[in-house]
Amino acid sequence: MQGQQMITMFLLLSCLQQTVTGSIIVNGNRVPDGEMQYMASLQDISGHHVCGGFLVSDNFVLTAAHCFDRNLPVRVVLGDHNLKESNNNGQTIEIDKKFKHPSYKNVGFGDDLMLLKLKKRAVLGNGVEVIQLPTVNMKVKADDLCQVAGWGATHTGGRTVDGLMVVKVPIINITTCTEKWGMLPHNVICAGGYTTNRGFCQGDSGGPLVCKNTAVGVVSFNRRFNCNYKDEVPNVFVDISKYVVWILETMSN
Structure with a gap:
């Protein structure tokens, strides 16, 4: 290297x-009991x-x-x-x-x-x-709206919440995501946290990225403790299809 x-x-x-670790959803809504x-x-x-x-x-x-x-x-x-x-x-x-x-x-x-x-x-x-898993090497499209959910605070420095929260996040082109981060691990999907005020924060670790009732990603990381999105780098998920x-x-x- x-x-x-x-x-x-x-x-x-x-x-x-x-x-x-933890589950922190920014600008989301409560999940009804019959969903997710x-x-x-x-x-x-x-x-x-x-x-x-x-x-x-x-x-x-x-x-x-x-x-x-x-x-x-x-x-x-x-x-x-x-x-x-x-x-x-x-x-x-x-x-x-x-x-x-x-x-x-x-x-x-x-x-x-x-x-x-x-x-x-x-x-x-x-x-x-x-929940259904994707097929091998299934592709998600940039700008598709998907969902990420978790328990936790709803803003930077906030406290965790008791109720499960969910937010819709747009898929971000992997080339754009790589440019913003500078370097990324292989086999990832980017969604939310960039050009939007929606996403996860300080983890939401392990939760699913859900597109069309299929778990396509696993919450992996974002940058530091900053949930003031739009000017931040995208949220990163593991690409389950791989x-x-x-x-x-x-x-x-």
Whole structure:
């Protein structure tokens, strides 16, 4: 790697290391109970929300690998959009096994994916459902409106919220995104956080980017703690379509 490229990567990693786990949606709306029933709250031993995730089968949740850099989450909560007011549909299930993508080293180098096998199968229906995965190498189009959801603060420096929030974000051309960042990991999608006041902030880590009822991306990183979008760089998601084979093989094995 040439000197200038090494400097650029160092600066990128310096920015990425200032992201934090959690779910923070900027300029979003509350999610009705009957929608986005695949959402999962990854929680630590004290029941505090750490990261987002989403149910891709009755016993596997997909999330971001960097959510476990500190080995915090021990369980998932399904079917509860409000984490403080549990309903009859809520299911709390312990995590049995964690499968980081074998190439993952650091969020700045990409491959920021992890599958969580649950200790028991989720009961589908009554507020809990799986979400469809994309086909291999499925493409999303620039300017398409998609959704990202999570629990957390709604502005820079704000406090987390109890209710699940969702916001629509436009897909950003990957060439434009790369130009704004200077360098990006491979296999990513950019959406929101640039030329718009909508997006995630300080993570929303592990949650899905949903386009046409399909989970096409996993929340990976943005820049530092700044949620004052429009003048910022785009939000970055892992492109799930590039990892479908690994996901299916891991779940089947």
